[in-house]
Amino acid sequence: MTGSSGAFDPRDVVTRKRDGLELRPEELRAFVLAYGRGEIADHVVAAFLMAVYLRGLSPTETAVMTSAMIASGSTLPLSGVTRPKVDKHSTGGVSDGVTLVFAPLAASLGLAVAKLSGRGLGHTGGTLD
Known part of the structure; x- marks a missing residue:
């Protein structure tokens, strides 16, 4: 989840999912929230979505990602x-x-x-x- 500098690197999330690994809740939340803030390029998210399409999401990953998407915006x-x-x-x-x-x-x-x-x-x- 972190590069050599210790900072969050969204490419690591893409790589882990591409390789068939289950994503940790904290990295999924960080990925969704960073994208919502405009900090992740669309092509990186496209690669993530392709990895998800090919590898799928576990029920836990789905729940965490859904919660992160809800938290990324305004709710009524x-x-x-x-x-x-x-x-x-x-x-x-x-x-x-x-x-x-x-x-x-x-x-x-x-x-x-x-x-x-x-x-x-x-x-x-x-x-x-």
Whole structure:
């Protein structure tokens, strides 16, 4: 996780994952947070994502990475919402109409659903297109 100077080197994270090693929670958190601050080049993250695609993430790595991604940004305070909270986020694609059915269906079951949808989000369009 550290170079010869003792500083965090994101390339070490890429190398460890490429080599099939399980990443330590602290290095995964450091990687995600550093990328969010603009301290890691996109090509390094692309190499990391390729290594993850080829080698996969363990359940622990997935949980740590998800928590780090949540911690890297702003979150809405939802403690006042007492009902179970759910969301469905589309990965994109043409004719993905699941969101338009899911949100009212989940709400009809008593679940709290806060759904944001967009239009014209590139060549595939947004949920509303």
